[in-house]
Amino acid sequence: MIEEVAATTEGDLVINIGPQHPSTHGVLHLFVTMNGETIKKVEPHLGYIHRSIEKMDESLSYRQFIYSTSRMDYLSSHINNHGCALCVEKGLQLEIPPRAKVIRILMDELTRIASHCLWWGALAMDVGALTPFFHAFREREMINDIMEESCGARLTMNYMVPGGVMFDIQPNFQKHVKEFVAHFKTKIGEYDEMVTNNIIFQRRMKNVGYISPEDAVSYGCTGAVLRASGVKSDIRKIAPYDGYENVKFEEPLEMAGDCFARYMVRMKEMMQSLSIVEQLIDNIPEGDFVAKTKAVLKLPKGEFYSRVETARGEFGVYIVSEGGLTPYRIKFRSPGFSNLSALDHMSRGQKIGDLVAIMGTLDLVIPDIDR
Amino acid sequence: MIKEELKTKISELLPTATFDETGEWLNVLIDAKEWLPLATQLRNDVSLQFDFLFCVTAVDWKTHLSMVYHLRATQLEHIIVVKAKIADRNNAEIESVCKIWRTAELHELEAYDLMGVKFLHHPGLRRLFLTDDWVGYPLRKDYVDEVNMIKL
């Protein structure tokens, strides 16, 4: 720390943004070197919420460790669980019933919408508009109610298990989801009116935090951040899992690579997710919701990697198995951690207000970064 | 490129590399010292173009450490896994690749912090998650911390 302060030249203003700061959305600590209000360097200092989930999971069985991943990116916990379940299934070479696949996709997409709703509200709050947050929460609440009904939880779902899902969906599930879809369609226009078309918002977003496609790839950005630079990167398209190949949806791309492009990608993604939900909600096949598995799961010796597309980008699970009851080594490739590495590059030469906007469009979830 | 083509191509680039084809993707097993030249070629070779390093993992094998790099070519859509073996566990060193893939900067910090792999020529090697005066590397198998250990 002392060396870093010494390394800055005279006249630089060094400011600690976080660990307690309203716009870091958690305990992110950024060590920002500035010249007046212009940012020269951003250095993240992490670990304030590090729980060492990877170490913990080395002593948890293959059924248990999935639950710890809900606590990572808590806004897309379904999708995290999905990734882990996929990895275990890959190891067991387990085929899951079609009903479970459809339920999984439905839950994933609802989670994505909920996560983007929260992101939208939080981004608007970051750039100073406080009202959209409440409007976004109105929609998110409906999704949470749907989740609560089927999974019993509102945040850390723990719904996906190796072989399928833990419980069957509630009889009201379809009805409520349809209600939500109809409701959301009437409200999405309001979102655009309130934020997207606002001239101040557009000026805060356009030409801010630019990252070129080459840099975005080099920095390991995924999800909306990479797609906003015009690089196709949706895992649901590149390596479809659990029947994503059977649904019709587009991968929204923007070429501008700035904050507004990232914003637009996420807004379009919401509509795509909505269309996936609409396609599947009436076509949930009958049958089992979980495949028959042994009570104690044992993965064969080897290495397994599975990728899923969370609301923030590519989530990878890498399991090294020695054939025992617990993973030998487990590694989570979290999208937030990689996206964070581009923050310094994006925010150099920008104003401190832009840093907040960039962080907002990167959609950082701190437990996802710290794990 | 399919596995076989990748295999021939990489064995041209690095004759000492061995391969493991059990997994989903082609695994390239190399020694830590060979990593940086291979990485440069993997990134720059026209027929390979591995421009996306999407996962960096350090694995403690009790006798030695190994770094696992998952690489993807976004244009050509192929994936390989490079496993660099670091024989000296107590003084684990490997060249940093953050000049080739910028994302490695943060991922290598994580590996250094939790697994104790020193990355040579890394621009700012520091404890990322833990405090600067922390002793030991928590993700190693022999790490014992009487106070903070989570036993499940």
Add this chain to the structure above:
Amino acid sequence: MFSLEGLKNTIHYTLSASLGTTSTLLVEMLIVGICVISLFAVLGLVLVFMERKVSAYMQIRLGPNRVGFQGSLQTVADTLKLVVKEGLVPNGADKFLFNFAPFLVMIVAMLIMAPIAFTKGLQMWDLNIGVLYVTAVSSISVIGILMAGWASNNKYSLLGAMRSGAQIVSYELSAGLAILTIVIFTESLQISKIVESQQTGWWLFKAHIPAVIAFIIFIIAVTAETNRAPFDLAEAESELTAGFHTEYSGMRFALFFLAEYVNIFIVCAIGSTLFLGGWMPFHIGHWSAFNHVMDFIPGIVWFFGKIFFLIFVIMWFRWTFPRLRIDQLLNLEWKYLLPISMFNLLLATVVAIMGWHF
């Protein structure tokens, strides 16, 4: 027409009957002082409550509704909490300036209150340069903010204060030019005369185009001057946590908070005096029946009605707009508002000389 002049005169005669001239003046000043302070207190409570209810309405929620009727006593409870809270002074702060800054901001707010005409005859100090006085005094508040930011020994505070300095100094210009536009028509700087001149109609309507432009610029500029969203860069809670008052707590913070609302009240009062006819009722041309009905509503109700309408507009801004960035904020002023208001001043002069207004 209803006026409070009678009450004023009664007090004056009663006092001068029993006391000397000097003592009368002193007692009257005391009464006025108490009135102003209590007005401040009431304004603080009402405006904070109003802001909460307005924001709640915009944010599809209920807002405070537990303490008192519909939560009307919520602000009282909050004030009590702030009063009993410990006021911390950070280590390394310039103690004198740190403690003095909130009072300075408050004093400035009180000073601007002096020339405001609440209704016919209810005015503390009808000085002949009323409008100039308001513009001059209101720019002192930036010193209080700079003081607070500097004395806090906190980088966030300092950044907030510097932003606020740049912002207020810039937007003073537009606000001043907007005020001048109306002064051209009224041919007087005296507040009472400005109000009198609007007996036949408000300047916003009488002086049509230049007045409407000036009004819009005035509203934008005063929103910026009072550090309200979308120009709340001095506080910018998502960037600078709380800006210049990051380190303040307890009653000192409450003073800043109160000063903000009092300042809004005052600028809206100035706005309604200049553009919306002050305490003058709404009249339409020769509709004498309608005009008589309007005359029955007391001037003070008109005045406060107009002020609260403007305050509502400013609150509406706050709860719907995102915040500007510092460079965009200054660009807006120097590249758009200032040239427009200068041109508008010229236009107003032409309109006034040619007699094209009503």
